[in-house]
Every structure is written in structure tokens, then in C-alpha cells.
Amino acid sequence: MVDKGKSERIAEAPVRRILLGDIEKGPGPYCMSFGYDLQPLLGSIKAVGLMNSPVLREDRGGALRVIAGYRRIHALRSLEYGEVLCRVLPESQFTALDALLYNFHDNLATRRFNDVEKGMVLKHLSEWLPEDQIIEEHMPLLNLPSHRPTLSLYIELEARLEDEVKVDLARGNVALRTARMLLEMDRRTRMSVFRILSNLMFNVNQQLQFIDYVTDIAKIEKKGVPELLEDPVLVELCTGDRTNRPQRTKAVLNFLRSRRLPTLKQAERRFHETVGSLNLPEGVSIKAPPFFEASQYRLEVLFETGEELRRKIVHLVETEGLLALGDPWREKP
């Protein structure tokens, strides 16, 4: 932790006017901001100027790295400011670990981290601190379980995911569980899957279902996922002009489901054909149990009066073809 002496050194650090061009360009080793929306900050700076000075660390060669305030500097650059007032701490007074912990706690006090940012924090910390200490002390602060595989997962997210995937993860468009599955793939496979995920409109369960289907089908058909996703039918479904994104999403999942579960799909089709051919009275429906797993089918009759119910039951009794109902995979009587 940052001790009192150090925190005083920060407060007492001289405020200097720094040219933005003199500050290291990238986010640097202490930054833990990713996928943020700059607009509110831009609006605030435009309205009242910059209220809090960024904190920089100056190394022995004079290079300036951002400890805290990366977003503010980003905003100022966007607004084409030339310089900014910063607190500057010399490397001799503030170690890299001090800088990292300072920024971590500064952020913790004011906002929540998204999953990419949690990965950044943990990756940076893992460069300086023993794993056990991070697991016991820092993961709970990030609302993460003190669990070594979780630590590995977050570090991997930061280290291996491409920026465009990270952006969608930070924004919540890609679920953490989905990102975890994407990590299991090689880069080419991951990006081919990600492009479809980002172009269509999958909810979390659908994302997982989509990945599950394409992984299974590719394995069963002994081809790569990217090759599978280049299937002309699938490409057409993903890009169809006459449908909106939710419709395309549904069509893609239906197509993959038919390919992954052909026996089930065939049973469903036969069952619907059989029920459809029965000429049931209006307000009467027959439904199969989910996946035909339970043994019984369901008959539903909508009616307003006893007379209407009687009429529908009589109609049902006289319906031809009822004996054909049953498990669609058995021989019909």
C-alpha cells in the first residue's frame, strides 16, 4: 500500500506546466482505463476546464509517464490543447509499484472497472507482486473471487485478446463467458467468430450457443471454424438484405441448430407436419415436450363456455389422424 509519506509526496509534488507532446503517448504501464466514453469528459472540460491535474512520473532520462489522468490527457489531446498542469513526481521518490498502486486505488475510489480494465490491473500487478498477494489482497477489491484460475483468465484477456474484441468486452457486447471461449481459440478462429458476433445481435446465451454450435460442427465435419463460417448459406444468412439484425441472428442459430442436431430437427419437423395435418379446431393446440425428453405431449384447449368446450372435444374425437400422433421417430400405425 502507499504509505502516508508517499501520499504526502504526491500532494506536495510541484505542479508544472507540461507540453502534451512531452508526455509519453501510449497508456503506459500504470494505466487501467479501457473502452471508456470520452464524451462526458470532453463536455466537462469544454464547460469548466480541467479541474484535477494529472499525476506524472518523470524518469531519470526526463521521460514523462502518466500515473493518473490518462483519460484527461486523452481528452485534452482530442481538444487540441497544447499543455496541461500536472503534478510531477521524480522516479527517485516514487517507484513503479507505488505509481501502479496509486492509480489503482485512485480509480477504485471513484468508479468501477470493466472486465478489460480488471485484466489490465491484474496484469500490471502481476509484474510486481507475488500471485498469492494479488489473489488475497487485490482480487477482492475488484469484486473477483480469490481464485488462481480467475486471475489467469483476466491476465490472459488483457494479454491475448485483440483490441476490437476488448472494446466489445468492455462495452458489454461480448460477455465474459464468451470472451473466455474466444480465448480458447487460435487468433484466426477467434476473429472469424468475433466478426459474426459483432455483426449480429446475440444475447449472452445466444453468443455461447453460437460458439458451441460452430465448434461442434467444425469438429464433427473435420474442418476449421473459419472455413465453416465461410459456408455460402451461412454468409447469406448473416448478410441478408431483406431481414433485420434480430431476424438474421435467429436464422443463423436455426441453421446451425439443424446442422448440429439433424435427428432432433427431423423429429420436430415430422411432429409439426403431423399436428398440422390434423385440422384441429381453432383454439386447440398440441405441443411436444422440450426435446421430446418427457414422455407426454400436451393438449391445450381454449374455450369460453362449457358448450364451446364440448363442441371442441367432439370435434377432436372425430379428428382423423389422431392415431398418427406420438413419437415422430417411430413407425406410424
Place this chain on the structure above:
Amino acid sequence: MTGKIRLKEVVVEKGAQRDAFAKSILDRVSRLPLRRASSSEKNLDGNGLGDSKEILYLLPYRGEFLKPCPGTREYICCGYQILNVGTNCPLDCSYCILQAYFNLPYLRIFVNLEEELDPIFHRIDAHPEKIFRIGTGEFTDSLALDEITRWTDLLLPLFSARKNVILELKTKTDQIGRVLDSNCRDRIVVSWSLNSPYIVAHEEHKTAGLKARLRAARQCQSEGFVLGFHFDPLVFHRGWREGYLRTLDLMDKYLDPKKIIWISFGAFRFMPALKWIIRKRHHATCVLDGEFVVGLDGKMRYFKPIRLEMYSFMKENLDKWSDDLGLYLCMESDEIWRKTLGWSPNNTEGLRRYLDGRVLRFFG
């Protein structure tokens, strides 16, 4: 141990090494590096840690040693009880449910087993009217580590001395040395999990081969042991009919069907969380290739007509061998029972009565 199983380290939890059971195990593995468990060991989980199957972890277990097999209400369960001697298994079958079921790594051996047996037998002895079917092969393999743990030395005499209990030792190994050395035969069932030759060769990585298992079974049978067999999981794979027929042919060649107390079938099923563990740990596996749907218990199961076909096929061909093999289904519905075996115990209580009846017939 089988030649395929390798242990590389022994880890002992604080205090566990004082236990006599632990001391005797440590004597037998004295050639292996030994270390104390560290506090960070608790931050590990069991998922995907292949290496952890080579580490023996000795610890006292603070939970119930005897517990009902984790069946679900939606399907008919056999009412089995598990004697929890240890968790995780060195055999590393690709489909193994334990990969997802336990969230702790290592081959965990419970060193306080002996002292915890007293209350268990107290419970058993308090209900002489009831038959307790108990096994050690659900959370680990019953015999894979027996040369080290000598579970059979401890357990066989205690079970064999009672009339209302059987102990089933369920294995995929041929490690029967200590079982055969025992004088105990009564109330002991030695069981093998069997599969098609393809599944044994490609998915049951460190197990004994099919013929080795059947040779071991034949030896046990010839030395007076009652045998059981479990085709669980039945795996739908290319050539499955020919594969399972080949296994049945080998059974016919090696064994006398009259001394088999039961043969169970269970089509492959799994908690959804297991799927990605299997994908990650066993890249070439075929066990996930079938058509799986969500079952009534939330587990993934083969689509019903596939299960119907597999069970009917097994029943039809086993019937040609003998019509008294005690066939039963593990975790299936009344409907599937009737449509494949031609009868149903109706519910868990009914299946329990049926299997208890087999125990009475074989052991009196």
C-alpha cells in the same frame, strides 16, 4: 498401479501425516518427493489441471463419508451409496464427470477413513432389515491406487463380515492383486466399467485395455468373486454397434454369465460445464460428437431415439448370452425402461428393490 499411471509427488495437509493410514501410505511412496500443502493450494481448482492427476494429496475429510449417489428426481436412480474414500481419478478418461464435479485438484486420499468407518457400520448394523449397496468407485477408481492405499485390505473384511451390505469395487484397471490376496468373497462385488474397443483405446487414456480388464474379471470370477459390469457411458460413435458387439463377444469368451450380479447401461450424459473442460483437455475426443439435448435434470443427454436404439441394441445382444444378467439402466426414465428393457421398476424404490433382490439371490 497400471503401467500408465505415474505419480510424481505427494502432498500432505497439515496434521494428516500423524494419521496411521497416512503413515502407511507415505511408507509405500517414500521414493516420491514429499511436501507440505501450502496455504495457496486452496486457490486452485480442478478444471483442466492434467498434471494434478499425478499428485497424491493426503488429507482428512471433514464431510460425510457415506453418501447417496447423486441421482436426480427426474430419472430412476438405483439407490446406491458411495463410500467416499477419496476423490479424483488417475485414469483420465476424456468423458469423466469428475473433471467438472469436483472443484479441487489432485488425487485426494482421505486419511481419516478408518476412524470414520465406525459410525458408518454402526448405522448399517442398526438396520439389519435393510440392504446397503455401497461402492467406492464413483468419486475415484476403486482399485487404481489400491497398491498404495490398500483400501481393500481395510474394507473387505469389514464388509464381508456383515449380512446386510455389499461392497462394490468398480474399476477400469486390472489391479486385482490385493483383492485376490484377500480371503473375503462374501458381500464383495468386483465390477468393471466396459466400453467398445474404440472408446477404450481412444477415450479411456490410462486404463487397462479391454482384454486386460476381462482377463482380470475372469481371474476374479474363477477365484469365487461375484462380478458386475457397467456400460456407462455408452458412447454413440462411428461403428458403435460393431464395437459394443465386439466387447460382448469378448465377455462371452472370457466369462461365465451365471456369476454376474448385474450389468448396467447409461448413455453418456454430462453437466453442461463439463463440455468445455473436455474440449480443452481432450482435443481429439469423439464423445461430444453425438446429438445432445437438455435432459429433465438439466444435464446434456443423447436425444431420446438415440438412447432407445443403444439400450435396445445392448439388451437384445446380451439376452443372447443370458437372460439373467440383472440388466438395469442408470438414471433413465420409466418410459425408456419400458421401451428398451421391456419392463420398468417404476421408480427409484422399485429399482432399489430389484437390485436388493439380486444381492439376496447371489449372497443370501
